[in-house]
Amino acid sequence: MPSDQRSGRSETLRIYLLGEFRMELGSRAVDESSWRLRKARSLVKILALTPERRLHREQMIELLWPGMDAAAGLRGLNQALHAARRALLGVYDSGMDPNDVIRHHHQVLSLLPLGPLWIDVEAFESRAIEASHTGDSRLFDEAMDLYHDDLLTEDQYEDWVADRRMALNGLYLSLLAEFANRFEARGELPRAMDALREIIVADPANEDAHASLMKLYALTGRRQHAIQQYHQLRDMLAREFELDPAPTTVELHQYIVEGRFPAVEPAVDFEEPSAQAESELEPDSAFFGRDADLEALKSAVADGLAGHGRIVMLSGEAGIGKTTLAETVARLVERSQTTAVYWGRCYQDEGAPAYWPWVQIMRAYLNGHNDDTLRSALGRQASDIAQVLPE
Incomplete structure (x- = not known):
């Protein structure tokens, strides 16, 4: 075997943080028994979750031994660092310098594998953001495959992981909700329902997901499933929070029970809706009393088209x-074939790039136009836009 491969220099170090923690170098896994100290595992996990895989030692001490005096904290850090290096060197060449894996230089700790590094959290975040940007269901599937469980399930009560776990879970749920809508719009109702069910498993109190799943069950002729879904939501809210479902969800349930939902999907140009389309947007359709809101939105769009x-x-x-409601108005605008619609979706937790909704909108616009059109449309503002969208 070539010496580089034997030492691990040409192999990828893989770090798995979603679900249970584990590390692999090529086909060799770091043996669980080699982690003599729990803090050694935590040290590596923290470095793997930190941007650029580097952290000042004082920050590491505060995360692992909060409130401990400096001298005792440094002793604990040195012990954990020694144990972590020994564990990792078990899959590398035994004659390698320990600093080649975890470096402690100028009071900064760095995770420096000899070859390529792959971390499942980074792979998930990358695919999730790109899937949201492109609408590519293949990237969505890859992101879902990576997120098979929450971050570091063995560290449920560690403060240093709580915020990142919540942010990743939020990204996972928002991606599921986004693609549930996308699949529904594409007519892929089974996939939309699968996504909604995943949301409910992860977040049983998500009433939006329950209501959306009720609608899709009804739309696909499974009225009894829709009613059972409502009962599941109602019982859970009463048991866990002593609350009732929202009035709109109660009304949706009543419409389904009475056979008044579903109604036919609207199919009409925005400019001049037909009598049939107008009837399809009456309160006994998917909007339940929101016809005034629909008219207000259509009026706002008309003002925009007029230059206001x-x-x-x-x-x-x-x-x-x-x-x-928003997606219905967007479809009506698109069917007029005079105006393009671009979507930007927010991500409520940390992790998304700056100006993320606007970046999505601008990228979609750039991808749909040639260079001459872009130069004409952007004019002197092109340099400002390039600061948030370098491409």
Whole structure:
């Protein structure tokens, strides 16, 4: 075997943080028994989760031994560092300098594998953000495969992992919700329902997901499933929070029970809706009393088309149908074939790039136009846009 391969210099070090922690170099796994100290494992986990895999030793001491005096903290750090190096060197060449794996230089700790490094958290975040940007279901599937469990399930009560775990879980749930909507819009209702069920497994109190799944069950002729889904939501809210479902969810349930939902999907140009389309947007359709909101949005779009820009904010309780309302107006605009619609979706936790919704919108616009059109449209503002969108 070539010496580089034997020492691990040409092999990828893989670090798995979603679910249970483990590390592999090529086909060799770091043996669980080689981790003599729990803090040694934690030290490596923290470095793997830290940008650029580097952290000042005082920050590491505060994370692992909060409140401990400096001298005792440094002793604990040196012991954990020695144990971590020994564990990692078990899959590398035994004659290698320990500093080649975890470096402690100028009071900064760095994770420096000899070859390529792959971390499942980074791979998930990359695919999730790209899937949201492109709408590519293949990237969505890859992200879902990577997120098979929450971050570091063995460290449920460690403060240093709590915020990152919550952020990753938020990204996972927002991606599921986004693609549930995308699949529904594409007519891939089984995939939309699968995504909604995954949301409910991870977040049983997500009333939006329950209501959306009720609608899709009803739309696919599974009325009894829709009713059972409502009962599941109602019982869980009463048991866990002593709450009732939102009025809109109660109303949706009643419409399904009475056979008044579903209605036919609207299919109409935005400019001149037909009598049939108008009837399909009556309160007994998916909007349940939101016809005034629909008209207000259509009026705002008409103002925009006339050169008078508008900003409209949709707000309301969970499950009221805000996303459905916005997507319906967007479809009507697109069917007019005179105006393009671009979507930007927010990510409420940490981890998304700056100006993320606007970056998504601008990228979609750039991808749909040639260079001459872009130069004409952007003009002197091109340099400003390039600061947040270098490509």
